Amino acid sequence: MVASPAGAAAGLSYADIVDLADGAPLVANVRIRNIIPLKPDQAGTVPSGRKRLFVEAEVTGLIRGESGIAPIVTYLYDAPLDARGKTPKYKKAQMIVFARSGTRPGEIQLIAPDAQIPATAEELSRVKAILAALVAPDAPPRILGLGDAFHVAGTIAGEGETQIFLRTENGDPVSLSIIRRPGQPPRWAVALGEIVDEAARAPEPGSLLWYRLACALPPALPPSSVRALAPADADAARADYALVIDALGPCGRTRTKG
Structure with a gap:
């Protein structure tokens, strides 16, 4: 597995992951193929300290989603900038995305600006366990x-x-x-x-x-x-x-x- 970019979403708590999983109709494991930084006039309003990227990724596993997903997806992601004002190197990185279907074929929308986390073995296991608990017959209600x-x-x-x-x-x-x-x-x-x-x-x-x-x-x-x-x-x-x-x-x- 290709290493995930440092700092992409490190240190999220159990509650953070449940927040993301509970609100996402689509959860997938993807490998980023290409990223295109958007120019300011294309990006719209972007939070301070972040850069909006157009991401193209290969779906390597569907974790949640009844309607399925295209083998190649595109989405926008607001990447955090480092101290030098640079974005992490995402190309070929394995990520977990929490999303909903977009308006066009192959397009998805992240449910939150940070709804992309590194797909480490530990995080994959944790996300799958949380999703299983959310859909269990005896799952506690909101x-x-x-x-x-x-x-x-x-x-x-x-x-x-x-x-x-x-x-x-x-x-x-x-x-x-x-x-x-x-x-x-x-x-x-x-x-x-x-x-x-x-x-x-x-x-x-x-x-x-x-x-x-x-x-x-x-x-x-x-x-x-x-x-x-x-x-x-x-x-x-x-x-x-x-x-x-x-x-x-x-x-x-x-x-x-x-």
Whole structure:
């Protein structure tokens, strides 16, 4: 495999790759055959520090795309400039592109200015695993926001349980449950269904379910979620939600979502 240009899209996080994969109807492995830098009057508006290129590439593997793809594709890419104002050497480089079909045969459009990453073995494996998780029958839905929260205090000081319902894109039920018992660390879980049972667990970091929560949930429980609760129960629900946010940790995006 031909080495990819240094700095083409190094260091993207798990969340960055899911952002790209989740929004791309077409994902392909390509080998760049030719690039043509566009003149300013041809390029249009280009972000600072980048140069717009017309790229011709050979498709070496279709990773996602029901309608197929032409063997040779063309697209525009805004390449980052180095300290000398030069673009990396892309010719013959193997890349993964996240795209949609263009208006002409053989033309594709990247879904974001940086939706081209080096096709290393590690990145190919990661992209394929993410795409498989996105289309799995039990894939967690996109989270739109928070619904109602409920809290029930226990009979013993320090005992209680909070349940927080999430709003999802497809309407599937998703909820968070937080249980506190005296002398034990708090335990929280996420349920993908109407019933919270013993099988419910906190998501594994770096999993699609973790991404759906860590990258979509607001930092604090909004007033609308606790409007029906007594003040003490609302305070407990807020504290339990904060525990979940702290446990999830930061989403980890390093790029501007496009």
